[in-house]
Amino acid sequence: MKKVERNIIEVKHLKKHFGQVKAVDDVSFCVKEGELFAFLGLNGAGKSTTINVIAGILQKDSGTVLIDGIDIDAHSEATKTKVGIVFQNSVLDKKLTAYDNLSLKAALYGIRGKEFLVKIKRINGLT
Ligand SMILES: Nc1ncnc2c1ncn2[C@@H]1O[C@H](COP(=O)(O)OP(=O)(O)O)[C@@H](O)[C@H]1O
Numbered sequence: 001m002k003k004v005e006r007n008i009i010e011v012k013h014l015k016k017h018f019g020q021v022k023a024v025d026d027v028s029f030c031v032k033e034g035e036l037f038a039f040l041g042l043n044g045a046g047k048s049t050t051i052n053v054i055a056g057i058l059q060k061d062s063g064t065v066l067i068d069g070i071d072i073d074a075h076s077e078a079t080k081t082k083v084g085i086v087f088q089n090s091v092l093d094k095k096l097t098a099y100d101n102l103s104l105k106a107a108l109y110g111i112r113g114k115e116f117l118v119k120i121k122r123i124n125g126l127t
């Protein structure tokens with residue numbers, strides 16, 4: 001049986017203006033679960049602004065954003081934990097080891113202690 005495709009991200013009529021600058025002006029799109037989605041545009045097209053709104057870093061002016069069916073306005077904490085971002089530039093702390101960097105980032109997502117050790121073993125291929 002064919003798997004039912006569901007929208008993991010839905011952006012509807014998103015607007016974000018900075019004064020006179022219409023950074024994002026009525027943008028709508030959907031990303032299906034498991035889909036590789038490329039969001040391309042010229043410099044200043046509004047890509048980062050859109051991503052920052054989806055990630056809950058920036059407040060939108062209007063429109064709707066659903067993450068896994070959940071409205072970011074109604075449940076901002078729940079949706080923030082579902083979104084991960086890999087930034088354009090490295091955000092690793094050079095003073096920490098790779099392990100400590102992972103431990104720190106995991107803790108920000110509430111993954112600590114035994115749960116962290118289980119996950120780190122799995123990505124190291126030890127389990
Ligand atoms: N914090 C801000 N204050 C004022 N203008 C901004 C701000 N962030 C982005 N802009 C403007 O909004 C537009 C879209 O920027 P941005 O989302 O960074 O585009 P992109 O990521 O596609 O290059 C640009 O004109 C940019 O100068």
Ligand SMILES: [Mg+2]
Nearest residue numbers: 044047048049
């Ligand atoms: Mg950008």
